Amino acid sequence: MTTGFNFLEQEELPAPRVSAEQAERLLAEHFGLRARATPLGSQQDCNYLMTLDDGAVAGVLKIANPAFTAAEVTVQDAAAERIAAAEPDLRVAVALPNSAGRTCTAVDGLLDGTAQVRLLRYLDGGTLVESGFLAPSVVAELGSVAGRVSRALAGFDHAGLDRVLQWDPRFGFEVVTRLVSHVEPAHRDAIRSAAAEAWERISAVAGELPVQAVHLDLTDANLVVSAGGDGPRPDGVIDFGDLTRSWAVSELAVTASCVLGHPGCGPTSVLPAVRAFHAIRPLSAAEAEALWPLVVLRTAVLIVSGAQQALLDPDNDYLTAQSEAEWRMFTQAVSVPMAVMTELIRADLGRAGPRPAPEVRCSMLPAEVPVTTLDLETTCDGYDNGAWLDTDVDRRLAEAAAGDGVAVTVPGQPRLSQAPALGAASPEVVPTGVDLFSANDIQLRSPWDGEIVDVGDGFTVRGATHEVTLRGVRAPAGGAVRAGDPLAVAPARSWVHVGVRPVGAPVAPRFTTAELAPGWLALACDPRPLFGLQPPSTDSGDDLLARRAASFAPVQEFYYRRPPRIERGWRHFLISTRARSYLDMVNNVTVLGHAHPRVAETAARQLRKLNTNSRFNYEVVVEFSERLAATLPDPLDTVFLVNSGSEASDLALRLATAATGRRDVVAVREAYHGWTYGTDAVSTSIADNPNALATRPEWVHTVEAPNSFRGKYRGAEAVRYAPEAVAQIEELAAAGRPPAAFICESVYGNAGGLALPDGYLQQVYAAVRACGGLAISDEVQVGYGRLGHWFWGFEQQNAIPDIVSVAKATGNGYPLGAVITSREVAERFSSQGYFFSSTGGSPLSCAIGLTVLDVLREEKLQDNAIRVGTYLKDRLLALADRHPIVGTVHGFGLYLGVELVRDRQTLEPATAETAAICERMLDLGVIIQPTGDHQNVLKTKPPLCIDTEAADFYVDMLDRVLTEGW
Numbered sequence: 001m002t003t004g005f006n007f008l009e010q011e012e013l014p015a016p017r018v019s020a021e022q023a024e025r026l027l028a029e030h031f032g033l034r035a036r037a038t039p040l041g042s043q044q045d046c047n048y049l050m051t052l053d054d055g056a057v058a059g060v061l062k063i064a065n066p067a068f069t070a071a072e073v074t075v076q077d078a079a080a081e082r083i084a085a086a087e088p089d090l091r092v093a094v095a096l097p098n099s100a101g102r103t104c105t106a107v108d109g110l111l112d113g114t115a116q117v118r119l120l121r122y123l124d125g126g127t128l129v130e131s132g133f134l135a136p137s138v139v140a141e142l143g144s145v146a147g148r149v150s151r152a153l154a155g156f157d158h159a160g161l162d163r164v165l166q167w168d169p170r171f172g173f174e175v176v177t178r179l180v181s182h183v184e185p186a187h188r189d190a191i192r193s194a195a196a197e198a199w200e201r202i203s204a205v206a207g208e209l210p211v212q213a214v215h216l217d218l219t220d221a222n223l224v225v226s227a228g229g230d231g232p233r234p235d236g237v238i239d240f241g242d243l244t245r246s247w248a249v250s251e252l253a254v255t256a257s258c259v260l261g262h263p264g265c266g267p268t269s270v271l272p273a274v275r276a277f278h279a280i281r282p283l284s285a286a287e288a289e290a291l292w293p294l295v296v297l298r299t300a301v302l303i304v305s306g307a308q309q310a311l312l313d314p315d316n317d318y319l320t321a322q323s324e325a326e327w328r329m330f331t332q333a334v335s336v337p338m339a340v341m342t343e344l345i346r347a348d349l350g351r352a353g354p355r356p357a358p359e360v361r362c363s364m365l366p367a368e369v370p371v372t373t374l375d376l377e378t379t380c381d382g383y384d385n386g387a388w389l390d391t392d393v394d395r396r397l398a399e400a401a402a403g404d405g406v407a408v409t410v411p412g413q414p415r416l417s418q419a420p421a422l423g424a425a426s427p428e429v430v431p432t433g434v435d436l437f438s439a440n441d442i443q444l445r446s447p448w449d450g451e452i453v454d455v456g457d458g459f460t461v462r463g464a465t466h467e468v469t470l471r472g473v474r475a476p477a478g479g480a481v482r483a484g485d486p487l488a489v490a491p492a493r494s495w496v497h498v499g500v501r502p503v504g505a506p507v508a509p510r511f512t513t514a515e516l517a518p519g520w521l522a523l524a525c526d527p528r529p530l531f532g533l534q535p536p537s538t539d540s541g542d543d544l545l546a547r548r549a550a551s552f553a554p555v556q557e558f559y560y561r562r563p564p565r566i567e568r569g570w571r572h573f574l575i576s577t578r579a580r581s582y583l584d585m586v587n588n589v590t591v592l593g594h595a596h597p598r599v600a601e602t603a604a605r606q607l608r609k610l611n612t613n614s615r616f617n618y619e620v621v622v623e624f625s626e627r628l629a630a631t632l633p634d635p636l637d638t639v640f641l642v643n644s645g646s647e648a649s650d651l652a653l654r655l656a657t658a659a660t661g662r663r664d665v666v667a668v669r670e671a672y673h674g675w676t677y678g679t680d681a682v683s684t685s686i687a688d689n690p691n692a693l694a695t696r697p698e699w700v701h702t703v704e705a706p707n708s709f710r711g712k713y714r715g716a717e718a719v720r721y722a723p724e725a726v727a728q729i730e731e732l733a734a735a736g737r738p739p740a741a742f743i744c745e746s747v748y749g750n751a752g753g754l755a756l757p758d759g760y761l762q763q764v765y766a767a768v769r770a771c772g773g774l775a776i777s778d779e780v781q782v783g784y785g786r787l788g789h790w791f792w793g794f795e796q797q798n799a800i801p802d803i804v805s806v807a808k809a810t811g812n813g814y815p816l817g818a819v820i821t822s823r824e825v826a827e828r829f830s831s832q833g834y835f836f837s838s839t840g841g842s843p844l845s846c847a848i849g850l851t852v853l854d855v856l857r858e859e860k861l862q863d864n865a866i867r868v869g870t871y872l873k874d875r876l877l878a879l880a881d882r883h884p885i886v887g888t889v890h891g892f893g894l895y896l897g898v899e900l901v902r903d904r905q906t907l908e909p910a911t912a913e914t915a916a917i918c919e920r921m922l923d924l925g926v927i928i929q930p931t932g933d934h935q936n937v938l939k940t941k942p943p944l945c946i947d948t949e950a951a952d953f954y955v956d957m958l959d960r961v962l963t964e965g966w
Contacts, residue, residue, distance in 0.1 A: 004163030066113030075160025076240035086152035091236035123236040128220035132965025133264035143273030147280030173199035179304035198293035208286035219258035249287040253294035261325035299330035344519030358466035361483035414579035429579035432508035433499030569594025588941040591809035614841030624846040641841035645780035645807030646674025648817035656741035722763040733771035746793025749781035752897025752937030761799035777801035784809035785862030788893030861944035869893035909934035
């Protein structure tokens, strides 16, 4: 029996009008406090933030709508106290006592009826309403809080729960029916239709849904956040005004629906909340079935209620501000069929079950026609490099269907042929059915008794339990058919798409996204039994990351929290096994681009001929050494070949110590040179080794990082770095420890691509040479044309080193590095014995090295680094005009760094934000990673083949993230 407010009997409920002056008098009279009242938004009550003279917040004064009984108000306080006691880690806006020690104050004469006035504890931190995009981790926290509140309120009972609210989904369909007339006519049918379908699905399981006390408004507006290292964390619960008794799963539905109102969030964005809720308060099968229809119904109720309230209370700014987000919520909620989202939720909870295959009475193909399954897996070798188009698949289908045969594809197998080069949205790459391709015209037959319907771009044969849809064939006349009856002719060398589903299931699109695929595929059947083929064995479900963790040393980290599985690349793109194309903005290893055909052809050709070590006499090692040395100024004319950058810089240090007979080395702080004993000793980047500065051996001496943006000397003062380094070198020499070498990246790569101050290398090189030492230029990251105007980084400084180390670009991803020095220095190394690298100077390594140099020249990639790099840097710099988080953009050519800061004056690094931005960029199709000691620089060093279209995409997506949030 309902004893409280009944919306169905009192549909109009305008918010009470109480002035700020009245609120201040109420606080003074009943709570003995003097404070300034600031109005807060509310749809049906009246709320004021009460601030004391010293700036402290006394609390939130809440004047309940007189339509609500005292029991309906006091139950809110009881529920808040219960949650606070059960969940001590949650902050809860409990009611504070008045001067008489009571939490609820009845006031007459203020409004038309008795007003229930309370002062609620103020929770600082703000809400998520204005936060833009909600990261999966934040969405999960929303679900976690909803689960904890639901668990705490289980078994709670109170007379004030007996009420009929418009927000209670048990009455949602009737609310929509009554209020939809307030919505603009153009939108009414869509709302009615969505609400009707949702209510039909909910009604089917309503009797199985548990009922309990629910907060019913745990949304982005009523969950207060605390700041954390990984971003905002919802941990505070306010506003118990919608507390009632309803279906327990409604708690989660309300929370999930609010996610849809945020930019960049879609239906699948709610899944982390569902998983988190389920982990705390497990969902039953019926609740999982009802969840998405409840989300849809909730959004429809918000629309119609908001439209009605706007008419009742036209001056309520809170309603206007909510309207846009509520429409977005509804649009997103109905953008995917309810049946698909329900299956997706089931699959995400691990409850997906195989649908029974249809009973096939007759094969759709003649018995004599051979059928071949065509593997279009993203990892297979059949794709032409870069030719991920339907024409390429047509070629492979024709090959598979040679002679009189038919080729049939695999449902659910992501297709590279559908993957766009660039796209912020996840592409539709997963087929829900199969494609049939025949060498000749093939007569197709009906697989069962049924009726031909949906004549149009194709047709459907609807049987008793299942239906098959064919597209790409001429539709026959409608009517009944028997199993084995002719249906249509599949034309030679053309696609015919075949989809099968249970009768009543929504018609699946030919392709869907990887995110929605589990939902659509659960509603579709494998069509291959219709052609006499057996479905393949199910995927073993091996977790590649788990296997990696079991056999691969964990210190070898991977990018991203949930990394995509990358098994293919092309030019400046990486492609996952889900056929998603990602723009690669970090791979300076593959300087020419991924899977360059010239490199692949060279490797295959050389492997068919010879691959051995450099002790044998063969031409390619000589030719590559000559070509490499020719790129450098005199006297750098002698080459050592190794396998990696770490080995190259390690050998450079050994050359210097052997040539000088000394062991002390001067290195620049915040730099990274490699993982060998020698290069690790001179690496001082705390991002790579948090204990770097405290664990240097005594023979390593570090000088100040010449960071002109955030270092010791900034801007024009950066010229002081070089004299200071010179003074340290001279002090070492005066102390009897003159250095063997000074090692430095010619562009400060690991710190984000910073340019060294003008003249820095000239001055420091001169100082180290003056005391008999050698200058080493680490070009591992920045050499080989990446800087655009200069092939080698030291050229930008008008300085010539004594030793150069290089790798990464030299082999375009193949392990090849080099050290180039003068003949004099090289010959002094003989005192250390011989030097040998098994594969560094192998025929294969050298052939690939030559090909890289050829392609760099022939494809004018250094020129491209100037053209695209300049364009890209200009566009990135323009972002700083709109986004204060962009501190500056470092670098030259295609070695850039976008430094992100929380404050442009203090330069506080935006470390957590940078990590979150990289995760969001991955979702939008861009691979980018942080660098620098503070991990707040987006290292931007793509393959040199990148074009302006890709540069625009990178900047546009970064702009979107900085605008919408991360």
